């Protein structure tokens with residue numbers, strides 16, 4: 001399938017993008033941090049952020065390369081099989097990685113932040129919301145989050161090395177429009193091009209199409225870990241929150257700028273579900289209600305008619321026992337359910353801030369967090 005003009009709109013119109021770069025690219029096949037390549041991506045990233053390519057975008061970087069760079073710094077030529085040595089290498093290499101992105105982004109006038117995450121962090125509702133709020137806050141402040149796995153505390157991920165999945169989880173977390181996976185191939189071929197000279201290039205396909213999984217093989221180099229299969233599965237996962245994925249060659253000149261202007265390079269794996277529909281599905285899938293809040297008529301109208309977030313000042317009662325990140329129901333004064341959503345505060349906290357303006361949260365709770373009880377992005381209105 002070739003890209004159609006409609007498909008290229010996906011990238012041109014994207015407002016929030018996650019860019020994942022693999023170890024082989026970042027460390028020039030293990031030779032050491034590729035300063036020139038990182039500088040190039042940062043230069044292009046800055047152009048996407050500033051609006052030099054059509055319109056301003058929010059960009060999150062997910063970068064691998066800690067283990068490979070750590071091995072180089074420790075003078076190890078072969079990847080250790082001992083898990084704690086791998087973790088030690090990652091800890092050493094991550095210093096260089098963070099420093100390089102910080103330096104190169106600062107040269108473009110952008111500030112950066114290091115965020116280390118594990119898959120388990122994103123499976124835990126409370127940590128999920130915390131990670132989401134932190135990353136969205138960084139984006140609002142105009143800071144570029146540079147994310148990697150927190151390799152020190154994980155065992156499975158470091159064995160398999162799977163930042164493609166992490167890229168997809170981050171795309172889900174912040175509802176990105178597009179996940180861009182930069183790798184050492186031009187995109188997806190019908191078979192591993194390192195082994196099959198006759199493999200054909202795939203320009204576009206539907207994310208989640210099972211036929212893709214049969215085409216994808218493992219990693220082609222000793223540095224990369226996941227290979228194409230983890231990219232295909234990442235695209236399927238990203239599509240779950242409505243994000244399409246592009247797999248492209250990281251050394252393609254101006255790759256990010258050209259993608260941003262809609263040029264059909266790389267393989268486009270198109271999400272079939274629209275973003276807000278996917279989000280609603282995600283919340284609907286978490287149907288185990290932990291509690292509810294009752295709101296006054298004014299708040300009910302704001303939610304129903306204006307699609308606003310739920311603020312504690314509009315709440316009159318808190319029911320049940322729930323934690324931050326649990327799904328709760330929102331009921332109107334007649335007891336009718338009007339919405340469901342993810343609670344930003346536990347039931348204990350919610351009882352303390354019920355009917356209060358956000359200016360009072362700090363004195364009541366001892367800290368100030370989100371002004372909303374349920375943010376509108378995390379709220380699905382029930383059918384009337």
Ligand SMILES: Nc1ncnc2c1ncn2[C@@H]1O[C@H](COP(=O)(O)OP(=O)(O)O)[C@@H](O)[C@H]1O
Nearest residue numbers: 022023183189191192217220224225226227228
């Ligand atoms: N069908 C396929 N199309 C393209 N590349 C494939 C395919 N199957 C396997 N690969 C291999 O996947 C490799 C990219 O994955 P990987 O080495 O993990 O890179 P990265 O470090 O960028 O994540 C390619 O170099 C290629 O050899």
Ligand SMILES: N[C@@H](CCC(=O)OP(=O)(O)O)C(=O)O
Nearest residue numbers: 023065066067161162163225
């Ligand atoms: N956290 C690890 C990630 C390894 C990894 O996923 O590598 P890759 O398959 O090249 O994206 C590191 O930084 O080395």
